[in-house]
Amino acid sequence: MAMITMREALNQAMREEMKRDPNVFLIGEEVGHYQGAYKITQGLVQEFGDWRVRDTPIAEEAIAGVAVGAAWVGMRPIAEMMTFNFALLALDTVLNHAAKYRYMSGGQIRCPMVMRGPSGAAAQVAAQHSQSLESYFAHVPGLIVVMPSTPKDAKGLLKAAIRDDNPVIFMENEVLYNVKGEVPDEDFTIPLGLSEVKRTGHHVTIVAWSRMCHHSLLAADILAKEGIECEVVDPRTIRPLDEAPIFDSVRKTNHCVIVEEAWPQASVGAYISDRVQRECFDYLDAPVMRVNAPDVPMPYSKVLEKLYVPQPEKIVETVKQVLA
Amino acid sequence: MAMITMREALNQAMREEMKRDPNVFLIGEEVGHYQGAYKITQGLVQEFGDWRVRDTPIAEEAIAGVAVGAAWVGMRPIAEMMTFNFALLALDTVLNHAAKYRYMSGGQIRCPMVMRGPSGAAAQVAAQHSQSLESYFAHVPGLIVVMPSTPKDAKGLLKAAIRDDNPVIFMENEVLYNVKGEVPDEDFTIPLGLSEVKRTGHHVTIVAWSRMCHHSLLAADILAKEGIECEVVDPRTIRPLDEAPIFDSVRKTNHCVIVEEAWPQASVGAYISDRVQRECFDYLDAPVMRVNAPDVPMPYSKVLEKLYVPQPEKIVETVKQVLA
Amino acid sequence: MPKKPTPAKTRSRSVPARPISAPPKTSAGPARKSQGAPPLGRAEALRLYRQMLMIRRFEERAQQIYVEGKIGGFLHLYIGQEAIACGIMSLLRGDDYFIGAYRDHGYTLARGADPRPLMAELMGRSTGISRGKGGSMHFYDVPNGNFGGDGIVGGHITIAAGMGYAIRLRGSDQCVVCFFGDGAINEGAFHEALNVASLWDLPVVFVVENNMYGMGTSVERASAVTSLHERGAAYGMTHLPCDGMDILKVRDIFADAFARARKDKKPTFVEVITYRYRGHSMSDPAKYRSKEEVEKWQEKDPIARLGVFLLDRKFARPKDLEAIDSDVSLEVDGCVKFAEESAWPPPEYMYEDIYVKTPHINWRAVENDPAWERSLPDDRIPVVYPPHVSTVKG
């Protein structure tokens, strides 16, 4: 077990899979000679060359389209979105092409591609650059959507995503790139659609992924000091959703809080809440509660940004509310 | 009160508002000389000319961008998407520009535009042309999203949308274009964000909008014969959501079914379910149930398409389940 | 440890993987001089005549049964443009790829697909080439490199570049043909795709079928430059026009384009001038153009033109051509019969062909999701039907 950052974990996953399978290649803005806008692809162009690590013009629809076309004819592209905010420009390619051609062709086509990059709020990059748009992908049949919270999860899930034959949307979080964690030394993968209980407890179930999983664990520490034991479930993959561990936990704790960095309406958290209230109806002692970003764009000023991103304090408050 | 189709109602709304305000203009593919792909804009180019009824190249990002730019400098554009499936290509323009510039500029900019067109399943137009993507817009702060079910609502809400100073996404349903209904003869508007109880009942609350409101009313008729009285609430505007009438109804009926034409995950219906379970927790005798399209793309074959679109029978079944 | 499904083939059977070699250097040499296509011999000329006629009769019948309500949704007919698909496909290699938009019947027939599963697809039957789930706009025949029909105007153009990119990565000498319309050329995707195709030297031939209208909008009302191929200059790409009503001219121009792709790894942008005889789709009365205009174009009919060529060359006698026509009509009858006798897709089809069953999924999480539960471990090659036996001696 080595202690490495999520940045290193992601880099290792890509390097190992590119070594393992000559059909794997990487394409995106500044992924090559610039070593990646966030240095996730550091060193890869030196090792694999310009064709397997392709710098592109600023043209997201082309990046996605090239990945889809290559995947359809047997390659395994990894398309990096410099940030997922820009993936909106490629959304049609993902939703109407990557996710649908297998179906429309009666099973003749497969699209073994990964689209990855940072998502969510960074530090003061304001409204257009601080969005959590995972709901747009989680809404779509045909896609798999991964949002890892630890270096180990990031590496194991990215390797599985690259090997998998379905289109996988792999959303990282810029703020977590420098977070360190233990990662197995040997080759390993983590199955897509497998949630993990990141902390056990019996008073309340907190469902949270990506950066919010960390905030929830911090909240759990604070609450533990007051004798409140939270169970933190990290779905890791938000589509398909591994529901059983969430339901099992809620049936045990009888309380549920869902923490999400995204806006509250028509979101992944809303869907989990809907599922929990139905599947755990007789077990719930209180309504499912949610913690989200406020339903507004992200402001630039640091004093406002701090109020915007769901903080541990807000989670603590909500847990107390649901237990009250 | 005249009996007219939703097509005529929409056409009247645009004609009246274009007469009323010289700043209103229409732009989109085939809206002019072709009289609209679905004939919603019939006769407008003859009456207002090529500049106020602008045929465009097939370029959705440009259509949306031209509308946004014109709105920012004081015009009131109506941008028609031939169908909302193609609006994915304009989503960045809507989400990162129409919905955010007022905020990022500290209130200096306003975007009084309407983006409208048909949404949802038509008849056998298959996976890429049969999508209900309203959740993508309902997710976004800064937007207003309208989905009318009757000619009267369509006319009153579209006129309000055109007069309003916020960007409004106005999603029609192709299957409803020929549906007739009574529409007041005098000039009228219906406030944005005002839901309407389309049928009163005391056993169960059904929340449904657009085409699904009709299927729900049909289901209610069937159930009434068996002595089950459904209250059908039509939000009409899905963002902002007029929740009070929904909650009031559920607190009366103690049962709730949400019917949605869209996919189930990360959707508007999921959010309404989340809100109801929280606000009506002590009143619910059963979990909130939902009826959705299956979580798959739309198939072409008519035998499969019929199974795909939520039918009244499915709603009846679900109501009985929630009452069981 | 999650329950593992039967391990999946990691590669699609329909698309054999090739070893990756460093991509060959692109000849920076002078632009190749035009060679044109090999002269058209009797057998090939007759085959192409029959093929164009097959497209024509197949679509005329489709139009007819659409009116009878046996086909639903959109139906976009290729009638008038047959020489383009047939001319281009006659030069393609078995391992080449192509992709196009929703007006896709002609491409698939010209690529040699059995017409019966196509008619079955139009009628939404389980024997359809896309199992009844795609319909008119979504014909695909992947074993033959046919990535078929896209309903999103311009949406497939960047995807064609991706197929070309894969070819460069593998170092093979395949090429890709990307068909789109004069309306699609104004979508941003066109711009992004042609830029990268030229920047990276991708072996893709971009074909704009300029049939004068995008739905009801004429080229003049949609494009600031109406000589569409000239847009290739903005990407430093070889670009030229081509008469799409003469299959011989089509073959000459594209033979060069394919050589440029295979040998020089250079893309080409060809504007094929053509005309659609029918409305945009069945719902379009085509009020935006005159009867005279349509007739003017019909005088250049590509099938009649090849017929004249066959007679001039003494490759066929008038009655041979009539025999071909009646033979084709017979075959079309067989298509409708085949389709009508075919079963409707069973309900479970709705949940199939969405996901690929792989060992990387936590099976427990999805076992109750019918879309996952009915997913299959690897790609299905569409059922192959016994070939139609022609009664005409080629």
Place this chain on the structure above:
Amino acid sequence: MPKKPTPAKTRSRSVPARPISAPPKTSAGPARKSQGAPPLGRAEALRLYRQMLMIRRFEERAQQIYVEGKIGGFLHLYIGQEAIACGIMSLLRGDDYFIGAYRDHGYTLARGADPRPLMAELMGRSTGISRGKGGSMHFYDVPNGNFGGDGIVGGHITIAAGMGYAIRLRGSDQCVVCFFGDGAINEGAFHEALNVASLWDLPVVFVVENNMYGMGTSVERASAVTSLHERGAAYGMTHLPCDGMDILKVRDIFADAFARARKDKKPTFVEVITYRYRGHSMSDPAKYRSKEEVEKWQEKDPIARLGVFLLDRKFARPKDLEAIDSDVSLEVDGCVKFAEESAWPPPEYMYEDIYVKTPHINWRAVENDPAWERSLPDDRIPVVYPPHVSTVKG
């Protein structure tokens, strides 16, 4: 009946509505011959020198306090490109519009905005020109037609076309300037926007500031054609290059472009050749280019060049230029002081400026939503600060 808020003005104060007249016919006449800009007199030359220096010093200070942690997020500096914004703005009319990308400090200063709210914006204060909610990438000054900074590469290009469309609808002779970078030119939005601008004769001047790199990617690695202005030909649009390091040349070229827009209602596409001295943003060490390359460009420095012009023409003596510099530095000190003394935005700012309060909303439905509750009936003009009084006699 829903509760009605106080009725809203239906039009923004900052953008007065004009009556609609039928759009004037576009002169189909011959391309106008170059007139160039009026000769640069002493006062104007000194004003522009001071303005360019103001941008330079303002950004140098911003860079410095960014390092001190007083500015967060992205900071993209315009240093080296000052002649473009200043030259163009010196020709614009008060009622013209412009829009650009995130590298936007120069545009806003060149348009004559008080620099203090700009520094306050960088520091995220309530007195910022965007109330601390936009930051470096999002400067706007709508009362002066400044639609400022877009963080989405290429995202604003179609929007500029919309402003031009509004001008045509109103029949006014305003024009629009749209600034974007050499990287943005490969986005689909560029293609869609230039096509409609030319097709509909919109009075928009499209300016690609070719500073040789899009982040770390040189033009050669991003665009299949490196003489970027030539892409204008694909839209039948007048296109030409321009030396962006010489404000006199900039003025000459753009004076013609604006005449073409105002009188002929024709768009122009200008490629301004320039260079950014600093990295793409503060996080970019710019390893992709050599020290020599940067120095080579710095020898053409636009500010030094105008300085030489001023001395040659005897418009100023060396010590006048020094005085301007120290005066500018004083003003920049004042900006930082102003910003640091300004209050942080109060929490409620987070919920403001999202919606416009109008009588068309059912107020009961949104009364508990702080974003609606704190929305205002109409647009706010940013607070105006007493103008800085220069100590230099122009």
